[in-house]
Amino acid sequence: MKKKISKRRAVFIFVWLALIFIILAAIIALWEPPAETESIKVAMKDGVLHDKNKISLFGIIDVNPALISAYVVTAVLLVAALLIRIFAIPKFKMIPGKFQTVIEALVEFFDNMAKGNSPHRTGFIAAYIFSAGVYIFFSTMFELLGIQGVTTAGHSIALPAPIADINAAIAMGFMTYLMILAAGIVSNGVKGGLKVLKDFSLPISMSFRLFGALLSGLLVTELVYYYISLSFVLPVIVGVLFTSLHALIQTYVLATLASVFYGEAVEPKKVKKTE
Amino acid sequence: MPLNIDIVQILLHMLNFVILAGGLTLLLFKPVKKFIGERQQYFEKQKQENEKNAAENEKLKEEYEAKLRDADAEIAEKKEKVKIETAETSKEYIDTAQEKANAIIAEAENEAEIRKVHILDSAQTEIGELVIEATQKLLTESASEERVHNLYDEFIKKTAAESH
Numbered sequence: 001m002k003k004k005i006s007k008r009r010a011v012f013i014f015v016w017l018a019l020i021f022i023i024l025a026a027i028i029a030l031w032e033p034p035a036e037t038e039s040i041k042v043a044m045k046d047g048v049l050h051d052k053n054k055i056s057l058f059g060i061i062d063v064n065p066a067l068i069s070a071y072v073v074t075a076v077l078l079v080a081a082l083l084i085r086i087f088a089i090p091k092f093k094m095i096p097g098k099f100q101t102v103i104e105a106l107v108e109f110f111d112n113m114a115k116g117n118s119p120h121r122t123g124f125i126a127a128y129i130f131s132a133g134v135y136i137f138f139s140t141m142f143e144l145l146g147i148q149g150v151t152t153a154g155h156s157i158a159l160p161a162p163i164a165d166i167n168a169a170i171a172m173g174f175m176t177y178l179m180i181l182a183a184g185i186v187s188n189g190v191k192g193g194l195k196v197l198k199d200f201s202l203p204i205s206m207s208f209r210l211f212g213a214l215l216s217g218l219l220v221t222e223l224v225y226y227y228i229s230l231s232f233v234l235p236v237i238v239g240v241l242f243t244s245l246h247a248l249i250q251t252y253v254l255a256t257l258a259s260v261f262y263g264e265a266v267e268p269k270k271v272k273k274t275e
Numbered sequence: 276m277p278l279n280i281d282i283v284q285i286l287l288h289m290l291n292f293v294i295l296a297g298g299l300t301l302l303l304f305k306p307v308k309k310f311i312g313e314r315q316q317y318f319e320k321q322k323q324e325n326e327k328n329a330a331e332n333e334k335l336k337e338e339y340e341a342k343l344r345d346a347d348a349e350i351a352e353k354k355e356k357v358k359i360e361t362a363e364t365s366k367e368y369i370d371t372a373q374e375k376a377n378a379i380i381a382e383a384e385n386e387a388e389i390r391k392v393h394i395l396d397s398a399q400t401e402i403g404e405l406v407i408e409a410t411q412k413l414l415t416e417s418a419s420e421e422r423v424h425n426l427y428d429e430f431i432k433k434t435a436a437e438s439h
Contacts, residue, residue, distance in 0.1 A: 063284055070288055074295040081302035089306045094314055107307040130304045131296035162288070167281055171288035 053151040062152050066165030072147070073139040073162060106134075113255055118263030121187060125262045128179060129255040132172065136254060139163060140214065140247035144240060161243070163250070164214045166207075173207030176258045184265035196265045206257060213250050217242035 042052070054062040057071075084103065092100050110133055114126035143161040151157050162168045180202070184192035221239045 057287075061283065063287065064279070064281075067284055067287055067291075070291045074291050074298075077295060078298045078302070081299055085302040085306060089310065092307075092310050094317070103303070103307055104311060107304055108311065111308060126308075127300040127304050128296065131292075131299045134299060135292060135295055165284075165288075166279065167284040168288045170280065171285045171292065174285070175289055175292060 053153070053155065053157050055149050055157075056152055064165045064167065065149055065151075065157055065159050066162045066168055068149055069142055069147075069159040070139060070162035070168055072159065073135070073142050077134065077138060106130075110255060114259050114262075117256065117259035118266060120263070120268060121183065121266040124179075124183065125259055128176075128262075129258050132176070132258065133251045133255045136163060136172075136210075137247045137251040140243060140250065143218075144243050160218065161214055163210050164218045166211050169211035169214070170203075170207045172210055172254070173203040173205075176206055176254070176261075177203035180258070180261050180265050183262055187266040188269060191269070192265060196261075199261065202261060206254065210250055210254065213246055213253075217246045 045052075053065060055065050055068050057063045057067065088099065088103070096104060107130065110130040111122070111126045114122045114129060118125050139162045142159070143164070146158045148156050149159050163172070177196075181193060181196045184196040186192075188195070220242055221235065224235055224238050
């Protein structure tokens, strides 16, 4: 008796799922995008320039959605850091557990990178690349969540990765350059500053590398999302893979470049040997 | 600006990152690094203590080994001494025993000599007595022979009478 009921249930579920699948397939096959939808050209252009969709920042200024993403990521990271500081760090043990190991590995990774690339001064650059690394990684992964925002025109928009906005990439690149410049002046005086100034291409290359890397991923995903028929399975692979790889690679690249240039800038002057 | 570059937004991004970097450094990076440093110091201290203990142990081991070596030599020396002492004592005992034995033997020999003389004296006396006794007996016996002769004569006479 019980076997009959379970068999009936299985048949019912199978038929139900098959029905849903057939209806969905029919919708996809017969659906045509409305004429007023933005063309792929417009979508791609907006993906690069963010000049069409703006979001109001506390009603003061209209900004690119990426800035909202950046603030959301910052808020989430700071809250998480505060919670870890209050609840987890005081309970840290000499023999670490899983969570403690992850946190320690993260801190040690950036600290060791700073020590390796800038052995003369490590304190500040370690904290800087740790923050930059965490920010770039989590803000890039943030894209995967697809949190929606409302544009000033009243449309819904998925908040992009902050670094996919050129303004964020320029901010990161120039800030890193200014930090290195300041460290050069503090360590080696005016000469140290001049030495850093010689590498004036650094902020531009750093900014555009970040922007270009993130943008390429974004464009591919945008392209895939544009065609609804490609929106099954493929975005899972393309979106997650591109985003995760970019998050990791860009974190590593920026942290390495920043620490290497910082290390060069703070390197003590070589004293000429008197024979 | 080309590429939609906006100075205000760049500054807003910078402000955002400065706040984030400060917060992360104070809340996460420094406390964790401090903890790692303290733990490293703790283990470094432990390592130093272990090394110190190991060095002390090594020193003690060497001392004990040296003591053991000395003890072995001391034991061997004492053994030799005891051996010599034992040999001397046993020699003394043997000599004493030998002396005692010699004395006993001498005494015994002396006593035996005395006894021998005594026995010889007794034997001579006894032999003398026996000789006297035998002589007396012989003398006694010769008197009886006469009687035997008499009896014999009587027998002959009696026999002759009867035959007649």
